[in-house]
Amino acid sequence: MKPVKVGLLGLGTVGTGVVRIVEGNQEDLSSQVGSPIVIERIAVKNTEKARDIEVDAAIITDDPWEVIRDPEIDVIVEVMGGIAGTKEYILEALERGKHIVTANKDLMALHGSEILAKAQEKQCDVFYEASVAGGIPIIRTLIEGFSSDKIVKIMGIVNGTTNYILSKMSQEGASYLDVLKEAQELGYAESDPTSDVEGLDAARKMAILGTLGFRTNVELSDVSVSGISGVSKEDIAFAKRLGYEMKLLGIAESHEDEFSISVQPTMIRASHPIASVNGVYNAVYVYGQAVGETMFYGAGAGAMPTATSIVADLVAVIKNLKLGVNGLKQIVPYKQKKLKSDEDIFYKNFLLLHVDDKAGVLAKITQVFAEYDVSLDSVVQQANSHNPDAEIIIVTHNASKASMNKVMRHLEQLKVIHRIKSHYRVEG
Numbered sequence: 492m493k494p495v496k497v498g499l500l501g502l503g504t505v506g507t508g509v510v511r512i513v514e515g516n517q518e519d520l521s522s523q524v525g526s527p528i529v530i531e532r533i534a535v536k537n538t539e540k541a542r543d544i545e546v547d548a549a550i551i552t553d554d555p556w557e558v559i560r561d562p563e564i565d566v567i568v569e570v571m572g573g574i575a576g577t578k579e580y581i582l583e584a585l586e587r588g589k590h591i592v593t594a595n596k597d598l599m600a601l602h603g604s605e606i607l608a609k610a611q612e613k614q615c616d617v618f619y620e621a622s623v624a625g626g627i628p629i630i631r632t633l634i635e636g637f638s639s640d641k642i643v644k645i646m647g648i649v650n651g652t653t654n655y656i657l658s659k660m661s662q663e664g665a666s667y668l669d670v671l672k673e674a675q676e677l678g679y680a681e682s683d684p685t686s687d688v689e690g691l692d693a694a695r696k697m698a699i700l701g702t703l704g705f706r707t708n709v710e711l712s713d714v715s716v717s718g719i720s721g722v723s724k725e726d727i728a729f730a731k732r733l734g735y736e737m738k739l740l741g742i743a744e745s746h747e748d749e750f751s752i753s754v755q756p757t758m759i760r761a762s763h764p765i766a767s768v769n770g771v772y773n774a775v776y777v778y779g780q781a782v783g784e785t786m787f788y789g790a791g792a793g794a795m796p797t798a799t800s801i802v803a804d805l806v807a808v809i810k811n812l813k814l815g816v817n818g819l820k821q822i823v824p825y826k827q828k829k830l831k832s833d834e835d836i837f838y839k840n841f842l843l844l845h846v847d848d849k850a851g852v853l854a855k856i857t858q859v860f861a862e863y864d865v866s867l868d869s870v871v872q873q874a875n876s877h878n879p880d881a882e883i884i885i886v887t888h889n890a891s892k893a894s895m896n897k898v899m900r901h902l903e904q905l906k907v908i909h910r911i912k913s914h915y916r917v918e919g
């Protein structure tokens with residue numbers, strides 16, 4: 492049996508997991524695909540760096556082009572990250588007829604359509620299961636499991652780092668910066684964790700899920716994004732008191748082929764199954780017109796869960812190689828893109844206001860909501876022993892994003908309001 496030869500770009504957190512699984516599960520893997528799988532070359536940045544695993548120094552290079560141009564290599568596994576340079580490597584590898592497995596959501600969210608088009612032209616596979624929700628087979632589920640259904644909602648905790656941070660803040664009262672450092676040490680965070688905490692990583696993943704779920708070309712610029720760096724322990728405590736958990740949620744909704752897509756810290760009703768997803772775990776809730784509610788759960792980051800998806804993709808590529816059907820399973824979005832306007836996006840809102848502790852203030856504030864036709868579910872005013880201001884906590888009924896934007900602009904002008912302390916989307 493001729494071995495299938497793999498070129499690995501990157502030997503960090505995920506790359507190390509890939510080597511461990513390919514070596515550790517070799518017998519099982521090769522019996523599934525009918526050939527041994529050999530990691531032929533590995534590109535890293537620093538060839539002198541000490542590694543957690545033993546790898547033959549002769550196969551390591553600091554020049555990814557050596558891997559891409561090696562005529563012996565059948566499949567490139569890209570786990571080095573990066574966008575512009577990495578795109579060049581991948582396009583050239585495809586040009587040379589090599590199949591690609593990647594964990595790179597940054598690249599797939601920005602240049603996925605170009606890369607998939609090239610793959611189709613060259614009859615190559617590009618699989619990217621590890622790019623969204625690490626170990627959860629959600630991409631395969633959307634492409635294959637739900638091919639017969641019409642997806643109307645995808646709601647996900649798709650960033651492990653931020654879920655780890657919010658969970659520890661909520662359960663242990665830990666400080667944001669301490670937990671972020673821990674998530675970095677555990678290998679969950681991106682090399683620049685700003686993309687985790689500011690929601691960009693989740694937005695990229697939601698663009699990928701939206702494209703597959705709604706079968707239209709959802710771009711990163713279509714996703715409205717805010718991250719968790721402004722979420723305080725106090726906000727999390729308010730959420731709990733009202734019966735909610737604070738989560739960084741990606742929410743994509745489609746109605747009559749018009750969709751909206753966003754990532755933001757959200758107060759989700761504690762009884763919703765996604766509210767109890769904690770730590771580095773991710774979950775993707777998918778609502779299909781025919782199937783109804785489904786939810787997929789598992790580790791969203793970390794070496795071994797992510798590598799599980801990578802190696803499963805590798806197995807899929809090799810099975811296709813044996814059958815001579817590579818390049819046939821790419822999903823090309825075919826629907827014209829129609830984004831909802833802010834007038835058509837509805838959700839509930841939570842607001843925490845610091846206000847003058849005087850008679851008549853509450854009436855002035857509720858009047859603003861009435862003016863823009865936003866009805867209120869609950870309003871609570873309370874004194875705060877640490878603060879001379881009074882606090883007003885408002886939860887609205889479903890209101891259009893456009894009306895809420897008007898409300899917010901108007902509230903900012905009101906002299907009786909000293910500070911709009913927090914504003915969150917509420918689900919459930």
Ligand SMILES: NC(=O)C1=CN([C@@H]2O[C@H](COP(=O)(O)OP(=O)(O)OC[C@H]3O[C@@H](n4cnc5c(N)ncnc54)[C@H](OP(=O)(O)O)[C@@H]3O)[C@@H](O)[C@H]2O)C=CC1
Nearest residue numbers: 501502503504505535536537570571572594595792793797
């Ligand atoms: N960590 C996780 O849990 C997950 C990560 N991902 C994605 O997987 C990819 C890899 O992530 P992760 O393993 O955490 O990252 P790491 O930073 O741990 O590893 C990156 C690896 O790539 C190598 N590398 C970086 N730049 C170059 C370059 N220009 N030329 C050659 N080698 C290079 C590094 O070399 P050296 O070792 O010498 O520094 C390192 O081995 C990213 O796209 C990430 O978004 C996806 C899902 C989960």
Ligand SMILES: N[C@@H](CC=O)C(=O)O
Nearest residue numbers: 650651652680681792
């Ligand atoms: N930084 C990412 C890694 C996986 O995609 C995360 O925390 O989810």
Ligand code: NA
Nearest residue numbers: 620623624627
């Ligand atoms: Na996945």
